[in-house]
Amino acid sequence: MDVAIADVPAKVDTGAYRSAVHASDISLSEDGSTLSFQLLGGHPVCGGLATTITTSEFTKVWVANSFGHREERYEVQMRVKLGPKIFKSRFTLANRAKKIYPILLGRKLLNDRFFVDTSLSALDRVELKQRYGIEFPKDEEEGRDNA
Numbered sequence: 001m002d003v004a005i006a007d008v009p010a011k012v013d014t015g016a017y018r019s020a021v022h023a024s025d026i027s028l029s030e031d032g033s034t035l036s037f038q039l040l041g042g043h044p045v046c047g048g049l050a051t052t053i054t055t056s057e058f059t060k061v062w063v064a065n066s067f068g069h070r071e072e073r074y075e076v077q078m079r080v081k082l083g084p085k086i087f088k089s090r091f092t093l094a095n096r097a098k099k100i101y102p103i104l105l106g107r108k109l110l111n112d113r114f115f116v117d118t119s120l121s122a123l124d125r126v127e128l129k130q131r132y133g134i135e136f137p138k139d140e141e142e143g144r145d146n147a
Contacts, residue, residue: 005039005040005046005049005051008040008045008046008049008102008103009045009046009100009101009102009103009128010082010101010102010103010104010105011099011100011101011103011104011105012105012110012116013104013105013106014107014110014116014118015066016104016105016106016107017106017107017108018061018063018075018090018091018092018106018108019089019090019091019092019103019104019105019106019108019109020063020073020091020092020093020094020096020103020104020106021039021040021078021091021092021093021094021096021102021103021104022039022040022041022042022043022094022095022096022097022099022102022103023037023038023039023040023041023093023094023095024037024038024041024042024050024095024097025037025038025041026074026093033056034054034055034056035054035055035056035058035074035076036052036053036054036055037052037053037074037093038050038051038052038053039051039052039053040102042097043096043097043102044097044132045100045101045102045128045132046102053076055076057076057077058074058075058076059074059075060072060073060074060075061073061074061075061092063092063094073092073093073094074092074093075090075091075092075093076090076091076093077089077090077091078090078091080109082105082113082114085113085114087113089108089109090108090109091103100128100129101128
């Protein structure tokens with residue numbers, strides 16, 4: 001799936017196995033052969049970049065969050081550019097509307113491609129909120145009140 005959307009902020013999460021991308025209006029065709037969704041649709045940071053995707057290449061996977069809650073999600077393959085590297089990787093479709101970052105990069109995407117230095121951050125959360133005028137009553141990404 002090739003969609004040209006540039007400069008979308010992402011969170012690297014070495015604790016997450018799979019990567020996830022914000023999607024809304026996810027629907028399966030009546031015969032179950034095609035999946036359609038709004039990529040980035042309604043996200044406070046980049047909802048204006050939303051595009052409708054329809055694909056027949058998808059799977060269903062079970063995902064567990066850090067609290068052990070499991071949910072079934074659709075997973076699609078997307079072409080990604082991170083820094084100078086361009087490659088294909090799989091992303092689950094998730095509602096990340098209450099999270100600052102519309103994309104979460106997990107270990108499956110990172111392994112054998114990148115080294116992660118956890119002492120560095122390219123974009124400060126407060127700066128990101130200010131840049132896009134985001135005010136969440138509770139920042140679910142951090143689990144604490146808005147900073």
